Amino acid sequence: AQSVTQLGSHVSVSEGALVLLRCNYSSSVPPYLFWYVQYPNQGLQLLLKYTSAATLVKGINGFEAEFKKSETSFHLTKPSAHMSDAAEYFCAVSEDDKIIFGKGTRLHILP
Amino acid sequence: DARVTQTPRHKVTEMGQEVTMRCQPILGHNTVFWYRQTMMQGLELLAYFRNRAPLDDSGMPKDRFSAEMPDATLATLKIQPSEPRDSAVYFCASGLDGGPGEQYFGPGTRLTVT
Secondary structure: OOHHHHEEOEEEOOOOOOOEEEEEEEEEEEEEEEEEEEOOOEEEEEEHHHOOOOOEOOOOHHHEEEEEEHOOOOEEEEEOOOHHHEEEEEEEEEEEOEEEEOOOEEEEEEO | OOOOEEEOEEEEEEEOOOEEEEEOHHHHHHHEEHHHHHHEEEEEEEEEOOOEEEEEEEOOOOEEEEEEEEEEEEEEEEEEEHHHHHOOEEEEEEOOOOOOOOOOOOOOEEEEEE
């Protein structure tokens, strides 16, 4: 069975600083990978997806993620954090029709 | 702008009452998922359908929960009887089988059982 591990349930960064949210997957074959974001009192929204077309994937709101097979990682980054980025972020991997979600990382932005 | 819609957005009910939550998937999507989100358990998959057929409901408490798709534009999740431990946010998501399999989430139904 597929799984993803998100390192850190809470991450705090200063406004304008680099955002780095870590995700490692377990899969014996190249998977489809996703990052979702959940703003307060809303559903999950797709940020970006990896489908093996390119290892560096660009998403919405300035986020990107890099697929590294050697490290089984799919970390999410943004060069400069904005207050509006405060939310919970979920890494996920596809398995048949389903998506297996990580536990989530809550991102706090410090003024 | 195609979206998944869910009704009601909020529901407060007393223990023992029946609760029905409704979801309208994005037109053309053939997979529908029901999730439950709580602080303690996070996001849990309750059930999912492909082409209106239930494929997996192993995440649901069978004695009180039921999920159906009367037609391609409506999915329902029922709890009977409801219990305080059912208090959570329930999300519906839809997608297309094959390919990457990304899912599109509705805004959720926040259920409070007193």
